Amino acid sequence: MEYLDVSYNNALIVASIVIAIAAGFTGLSLSKDLSQQSVSRRKVSVAASAIALGGGIWSMHFVAMLGIQMPILFYYDAAITLASALLAILIVGTALLLLHFRERTPTTVSVAGAIVGCGILAMHYVGMAGLQLCRAVYTPFGIFLSVISAIVLCIAAFWIAYGQRTNRSILLGTLCFAFAVCTVHFVATASTRFIEVSALHEFGPVMSNETLALGVILTSFVILGAFLWMGVTFFVPPASTPVTPLPILDTVEPTSDKVVSNPAPISLRIPCERNGVTHLVDPALVAFVRAEGHYTYVYTNSAQHFCAWPINEAAKRLTGAGFVRTHRSYLVNPTQVDHFERLKDNGVCHFAGTDLPPVPVSRSNMKLVREALGL
Structure with missing residues (x-):
């Protein structure tokens, strides 16, 4: 040959x-x-x-x-x-x-x-x-x-x-x-x-x-x-959502006949984008948050919302609202969990009466999640 x-x-x-x-x-x-x-x-x-x-x-x-x-x-x-x-x-x-x-x-x-x-x-x-x-x-x-x-x-x-x-x-x-x-x-x-x-x-x-x-x-x-x-x-940066500046409050000197009260704090809400409009979602209505690259998706019983927060930012902000980290890509609102399923070294959180998918619980977060659920 x-x-x-x-x-x-x-x-x-x-x-x-x-x-x-x-x-x-x-x-x-x-x-x-x-x-x-x-x-x-x-x-x-x-x-x-x-x-x-x-x-x-x-x-x-x-x-x-x-x-x-x-x-x-x-x-x-x-x-x-x-x-x-x-x-x-x-x-x-x-x-x-x-x-x-x-x-x-x-x-x-x-x-x-x-x-x-x-x-x-x-x-x-x-x-x-x-x-x-x-x-x-x-x-x-x-x-x-x-x-x-x-x-x-x-x-x-x-x-x-x-x-x-x-x-x-x-x-x-x-x-x-x-x-x-x-x-x-x-x-x-x-x-x-x-x-x-x-x-x-x-x-x-x-x-x-x-x-x-x-x-x-x-x-x-x-x-x-x-x-x-x-x-x-x-390399074109995404259009940022315009931020409305907070109003500047005039300082009033206290007198004997005037009482100055502090403004009520604004409760935390999650900014979610849809068709160029920012909707503010009450965390109490949220079942869980899922990471998607540098962004997150917020799941309620009725819809799925896009949020510009990365998962670490969402965890930082929502921990005070009672959310717990079940997985490196998931945050869960324990009040929305219907039942918890144990699977050997990990687990799954399920939600009642909705089409929401189950959320995985990693072994490293198992103890924290069980405590949040009162188990």
Whole structure:
């Protein structure tokens, strides 16, 4: 078996890395703050994010493949090449659905990262199967290394990007995602050899490198355009809620015929945003507060409200109102708890006669919660 001599175009290699970074940033930015959107808008954002990430994986791969130079003419099967793109988008979309439509636990984030890693691997090897007039020959070690790289790096990327959902974590997650995509391709390609095949094995129409280049250029143009669009708005601070200054009270000198009384203190209420309007919610009506990135959601019997307080700020303010911390992401109003369920080393708080979900109680907070509930 005689292997073909292979060389690489360095400019296209660099371009493929840029595409991976742009796609990662665009996809992870599009999925930011989805919990504040309606379900229909969240679905659209998840679909757009999946197209950006999956399309970026595909574009990176084939931009790099265009940089491969061999002493023979070789072509691509159009149907298999298209299928590899759709496969990447669908698999990435599945991972994003888990992250944005299920409870985001460490297990969920890890599973989503592993799924995206499998999507990169599937896209790479299916895309390589589309080669015509030459065939890729793999080594077991190269396959093993690419599998480990894809899964481990993608899990790390999603842990970073979805840990706090800050601008900094998204940027670091972008770099980790791009590194995962590029590592899988270059590690797999470095251990791959190519041999000449005399006959075409067509599944669909055959296209040349020139035709593939047109498709890759179009896809890359869209990804880079979306990258610029997201980049313009990425660092723009959210509009702050105007604060009405407190009135200045005139100081009245006490006299024998005038009695000065102190103004009554304003009771604590939770500022919740909806459609640009700030509503003040009585803590007594709140069942629990759940962390969502740098923000929180406030749950009452009738609605779910968005609050700009981070969970630590909410804990600081609401402790005086009787709330207790049941979990690093949850605060509970004990007066709203109907019953408590013990589950080995942890527990769950349930609420009566409502559609409110149960709230987990971690082992470290178990004693405090039981005391607050009078157990």
